[in-house]
Every structure is written in C-alpha cells, then in structure tokens.
Amino acid sequence: MSERRDEEATRTRRRWFLAILVPVATLVVLVGGWQLYVSLSGVAFYILPSPGRVFETLIADWGILGPALVATLTLTFEALALAVVGGVLLAVLMAQSRWAELALYPYAVILQVTPVVAIAPLLLVWVPSTQAALLILAWIVAFFPILTNTAQGLKSVDHGLLALFDLYGAGRWRTLIHLRIPNALPYFMTGLKIGGGLALIGAVVAELAAGSSGRGSGLAFRLIEANFRSNAPRAFAALVLLSLTGIAIFFATSLISWLVLRRWHESAALRER
Amino acid sequence: MAEAARPVAAAEGRAPLVSLRGVGKRFATGTEALRDVSFDVGAGAFVSLLGPSGCGKSTILRLIAGLAEPSAGDIRWTGTANGARPADIGFVFQEPTLMPWATVFDNVRLPLRLRGEGKSAVRDRVMATLRRVGLEAFAAAYPRELSGGMKMRVSLARALIVEPQLLLMDEPFAALDEITRSRLDEDLLALWQAERWTVVFVTHSVFESAYLSERILVMMPRPGRIAADIAVGAPYPRDAAYRTSPAYNAVCREASAALDAAMAGELAR
Ligand SMILES: Nc1ncnc2c1ncn2[C@@H]1O[C@H](COP(=O)(O)OP(=O)(O)OP(=O)(O)O)[C@@H](O)[C@H]1O
Ligand SMILES: [Mg+2]
Numbered sequence: 001m002s003e004r005r006d007e008e009a010t011r012t013r014r015r016w017f018l019a020i021l022v023p024v025a026t027l028v029v030l031v032g033g034w035q036l037y038v039s040l041s042g043v044a045f046y047i048l049p050s051p052g053r054v055f056e057t058l059i060a061d062w063g064i065l066g067p068a069l070v071a072t073l074t075l076t077f078e079a080l081a082l083a084v085v086g087g088v089l090l091a092v093l094m095a096q097s098r099w100a101e102l103a104l105y106p107y108a109v110i111l112q113v114t115p116v117v118a119i120a121p122l123l124l125v126w127v128p129s130t131q132a133a134l135l136i137l138a139w140i141v142a143f144f145p146i147l148t149n150t151a152q153g154l155k156s157v158d159h160g161l162l163a164l165f166d167l168y169g170a171g172r173w174r175t176l177i178h179l180r181i182p183n184a185l186p187y188f189m190t191g192l193k194i195g196g197g198l199a200l201i202g203a204v205v206a207e208l209a210a211g212s213s214g215r216g217s218g219l220a221f222r223l224i225e226a227n228f229r230s231n232a233p234r235a236f237a238a239l240v241l242l243s244l245t246g247i248a249i250f251f252a253t254s255l256i257s258w259l260v261l262r263r264w265h266e267s268a269a270l271r272e273r
Numbered sequence: 274m275a276e277a278a279r280p281v282a283a284a285e286g287r288a289p290l291v292s293l294r295g296v297g298k299r300f301a302t303g304t305e306a307l308r309d310v311s312f313d314v315g316a317g318a319f320v321s322l323l324g325p326s327g328c329g330k331s332t333i334l335r336l337i338a339g340l341a342e343p344s345a346g347d348i349r350w351t352g353t354a355n356g357a358r359p360a361d362i363g364f365v366f367q368e369p370t371l372m373p374w375a376t377v378f379d380n381v382r383l384p385l386r387l388r389g390e391g392k393s394a395v396r397d398r399v400m401a402t403l404r405r406v407g408l409e410a411f412a413a414a415y416p417r418e419l420s421g422g423m424k425m426r427v428s429l430a431r432a433l434i435v436e437p438q439l440l441l442m443d444e445p446f447a448a449l450d451e452i453t454r455s456r457l458d459e460d461l462l463a464l465w466q467a468e469r470w471t472v473v474f475v476t477h478s479v480f481e482s483a484y485l486s487e488r489i490l491v492m493m494p495r496p497g498r499i500a501a502d503i504a505v506g507a508p509y510p511r512d513a514a515y516r517t518s519p520a521y522n523a524v525c526r527e528a529s530a531a532l533d534a535a536m537a538g539e540l541a542r
Contacts, residue, residue, distance in 0.1 A: 158370060160366045160368060160370035161370055161372065163335075163338075163340050163364070163366075164364065164366075164370060164383075165387065166340055167338055167339070167340060167362060167364055168383075168384045168387040168388070168435075169360070169387070169388075170387045174387055178383070178386070178387070179372070182372065182374045182375075183374075185374065263374075263415055264373050264374045264375075264415045264416075264417060265373070265374070266417065
C-alpha cells in the first residue's frame with residue numbers, strides 16, 4: 001500500500017520535473033541560439049540586440065520600465081476584475097431571465113466582434129479621462145469570454161438534477177445557488193483563463209491606440225516609443241516584460257482553476273492508472 | 274420477520290395512496306406518450322411498471338411526481354391527509370444524477386438543504402441513511418471516486434433521506450451489471466420491508482419485476498397504455514431460493530406472455 005503510494009509520488013514528481021525541465025531547456029536553446037547568431041553575424045544592436053544586451057537594458061532602464069510595468073499590470077487587473085464582475089453578473093441575469101438574454105446578448109456580441117482598435121479613437125474622445133477610456137477598452141476585450149462561458153455553464157445543467165430540484169420545490173434562487181452556479185464553475189474558470197490573457201492584450205491594444213494622448217506610462221507605450229527612437233534593446237526589454245506578464249497571468253489563472261476544481265472536476269483531477 | 278410475510282391479498286386490500294384516472298399525455302411535439310391510463314397504487318405497495326422502451330413509463334413517473342402535467346384525466350391523492358401530492362416523494366433516476374462538485378454526504382443532504390435545514394441539524398440523519406445503503410465510510414468521497422453501483426446507492430440514499438411516503442424509481446439499476454443489480458434489488462427489498470414506503474418501480478426486465486413486486490403493470494407502446502395487471506402472490510421476504518421457485522417462473526412466464534402479446538398487438542397495427 002505505502003509502496004504503491006511512494007511509487008505514485010515518484011511518478012508525480014517526475015512528471016512535474018519534466019513539465020518544468022523541458023520548456024526551460026527549450027528556452028535555453030532558443031536564447032543561446034539567439035546570442036550565438038548575434039555574435040556571429042555581427043548584426044547591429046539597434047536592429048537585433050543580443051539577449052545579454054536586452055537584459056542589461058532591462059536593469060539599466062528599470063527606472064522607466066518598472067513604473068510602466070506597474071501601470072500595465074494595474075490596467076490589466078482592473079480590466080480583468082471588472083470583466084469578472086460584469087461577465088458573471090450579466091451571465092446570471094441572462095440565465096435567470098429570458099428577456100434579459102434577448103435584450104442584452106446581441107449587444108454583447110456586437111461589442112465583441114467590433115475591433116477594439118476601431119472603437120478606441122472614439123472612446124478616447126468621448127471619455128474625459130484617458131485612464132478610464134483605457135480601462136473600458138481593455139474590459140471590452142476581456143469580458144466576453146467570461147460572459148459566454150459562464151452563461152453556458154449556468155444553462156447546461158443536468159436535466160435530472162433540475163427535475164430533482166423541482167421535485168423538492170427548490171425555486172429559482174436555490175436552484176441558482178446550489179445547482180447552476182456550482183455547475184458553471186469549470187466553465188467560468190475557462191472564461192477566466194481566456195479573459196486573463198485577453199485583458200493583457202486589451203491593455204496593450206488600448207495603450208497603443210491611446211498613443212501619445214495618454215499619460216504614456218504603460219509598457220506598450222514605452223515599446224512603441226522605444227521603437228520610434230530606434231532603441232531596440234529597450235523595445236525588446238519591454239516586450240520581454242509583456243511576455244512574462246502574460247505567462248504569469250496564465251499560470252495564476254490555471255493555478256486558481258486547479259485549486260478550485262481539483263477535488264471534483266475531471267479536468268483538474270489526476271487520472272488514476 | 275413475521276410481519277414481513279405479506280400475502281398479495283393484503284396488498285390489494287390496501288387503500289390507494291394515489292389513483293390515476295384516464296390519464297393521457299401528449300407532448301408539444303405531437304407525440305402521444307400515454308392514453309387513458311388508469312390504475313391505483315395501494316399505500317405501502319410495491320408496483321412495477323414493465324414495458325418496452327418508449328411506452329411512457331418515465332412519463333407516468335414524472336406525472337405522479339408532479340414534474341409534468343397530464344393533458345387528459347387526473348391524478349388523485351386519495352391516501353394523503355389533505356388530498357394533495359405529498360411533499361416527501363423520493364425519486365431515483367436511471368442515472369445516479371449526483372452533483373459532481375458535492376461529496377456523498379452533501380449529495381444525500383440535498384433534499385433537506387433545499388428545505389432550509391442546516392448541516393449540523395441533519396448530520397445524524399444523513400449518516401444513518403448512508404449506513405442503511407452501506408456507504409457510511411464514503412461520506413466524504415466525491416462521486417467520481419465511486420463505482421456505478423455505489424453511485425446508485427447514493428442516489429437511493431438521497432431519495433430515502435426525506436423518509437418518503439412514495440418512492441418512484443425509474444429503471445434505477447438498469448445500467449449496472451447483473452451481479453450488482455441483483456444485490457441492489459435484494460437490498461432494496463429488505464429496506465422496503467423494514468420501512469414500508471409505497472414504491473412504483475419502472476423496469477424493462479421481466480425478472481427484476483417478478484422478483485421485486487407485488488404487482489406488475491405491463492405496458493404497451495404508441496400510445497402508452499396498460500396492457501396487463503399481474504398480481505404476484507409470493508410472500509416476502511423473497512430470498513435467493515425464490516428466484517428458482519416455480520411461483521417465480523410462473524410469474525415470469527405470465528409477464529413475458531403479456532409483454533409479447535402487447536408487442537404483437539402493436540406490430541399487428
Ligand atoms: N419531453 C418530451 N417531449 C416530447 N416527447 C417526449 C418527451 N418525453 C418523452 N417523450 C416521448 O414520449 C414517449 C414515452 O417516453 P418515456 O420516456 O416515458 O418512455 P419510457 O417508457 O420511459 O422509455 P425508456 O424505457 O426508453 O426509458 C416517447 O415516444 C418519447 O419520445
Ligand atoms: Mg424511461
């Protein structure tokens with residue numbers, strides 16, 4: 001019994017080890033290849049800086065990039081938080097009332113299919129505060145997957161369970177709390193994972209669209225600014241920070257999802273062999 | 274044990290708990306699922322509905338449970354205190370129909386929770402019910418950690434927790450293997466003898482209905498009707514020996530013949 005358990009633990013550890021080791025090895029090979037190419041080809045640093053140089057710039061320009069990172073992170077998480085609140089509330093409303101669904105859903109779709117870059121200039125004119133405009137733009141991008149996934153989860157409830165709740169006279173409210181919402185959790189988590197990534201993309205697009213009219217403090221703004229000034233190392237450094245942010249968001253949302261679902265949902269549970 | 278040996282005459286002599294009178298059901302799709310179905314279910318009786326797929330067995334249970342309304346005829350609750358459908362009906366579906374996010378304990382507790390009863394107040398009741406179905410050791414387990422037979426036991430426990438006056442079972446063990454199924458059939462009978470709820474049990478197995486019930490209603494399809502009403506005289510408790518007895522064989526033969534006749538009538542049309 002305990003031998004089994006040890007074996008199981010060893011296998012789990014090995015799986016984790018591989019899951020970390022393999023991507024890291026890929027990264028080392030890619031960065032090494034990049035460094036090697038830059039050294040051998042003698043390409044100018046303002047065209048393609050070496051990884052070493054990018055890293056140096058990251059340290060040297062931290063005074064500019066650090067606050068930019070904070071600004072972009074703030075925008076991203078504010079947009080994501082509002083997307084979660086808005087998406088979930090709207091989904092619940094739509095699941096509870098057919099009228100609300102008929103009235104609102106088409107406009108949610110329209111909002112989603114209209115390219116945010118196209119709305120940006122208008123919003124920047126209409127909304128007095130640029131910061132608020134950026135937030136709205138990032139929110140538009142992030143909230144839709146959360147809305148649709150959650151709505152789907154609230155609706156796709158097992159009919160047998162619905163009959164059971166009917167039988168015991170549960171009513172709308174208790175059915176929502178004890179049946180629909182737990183049922184929607186895995187769907188919501190999928191929406192959160194997608195929405196988290198999109199919130200960052202939305203923030204970047206919003207910053208790019210706002211351009212010089214913003215306070216110009218976000219990472220994306222720093223990136224195009226550096227590009228205009230042919231400061232490739234700083235542009236790369238900003239890009240690296242954006243990627244790291246995206247990766248961090250992905251891992252954070254995946255971790256949350258796993259923590260919430262691991263006890264019962266097939267997607268999160270380890271398969272027994 | 275003496276009180277358990279109930280002859281069928283007593284069963285027929287029981288006052289009805291519920292009476293169906295000329296019940297018909299037509300769905301919005303135009304399908305006529307039931308036509309002119311009339312029968313009584315005696316209080317404390319074990320009645321099986323036996324019939325081929327699509328003859329309206331599930332529909333009858335749903336109508337009795339109040340999950341759907343008949344489009345003709347009516348359902349009278351003659352055996353309840355106020356003449357209304359009792360609040361404590363247990364329903365066991367063909368699938369376990371458990372909430373995957375809830376533990377076995379919470380799944381069984383669900384009907385009480387929906388009535389607003391708190392967790393600590395019902396702990397003993399839930400554990401006692403789990404003990405009755407032999408699952409007290411699995412209270413903290415999640416459905417995905419259980420076998421098919423264990424899930425059905427949880428489903429049964431959830432139906433029993435309300436101390437039902439009436440237990441409606443829709444092919445509850447049909448998806449299980451033969452061994453597990455007869456084991457659960459035996460356990461169900463033992464519980465029924467001890468607790469005396471009224472049972473309406475849907476099955477498409479002649480053998481299962483002959484083993485379990487006091488009375489078998491054989492149905493025919495399109496539209497669903499009652500084709501035969503067979504009394505099973507054998508006394509309870511029915512042990513393994515009953516499954517090989519001449520009485521059991523006679524009931525199986527009679528039910529099979531009724532089923533065949535119903536199907537032949539259907540084919541001839
Ligand atoms: N919600 C519904 N809408 C339309 N038709 C339905 C509905 N439910 C059942 N029916 C039809 O009513 C008939 C009887 O269905 P029912 O589920 O009661 O059969 P059953 O005897 O339980 O069959 P099975 O043994 O396969 O479970 C079928 O022809 C079915 O197509
Ligand atoms: Mg059925």
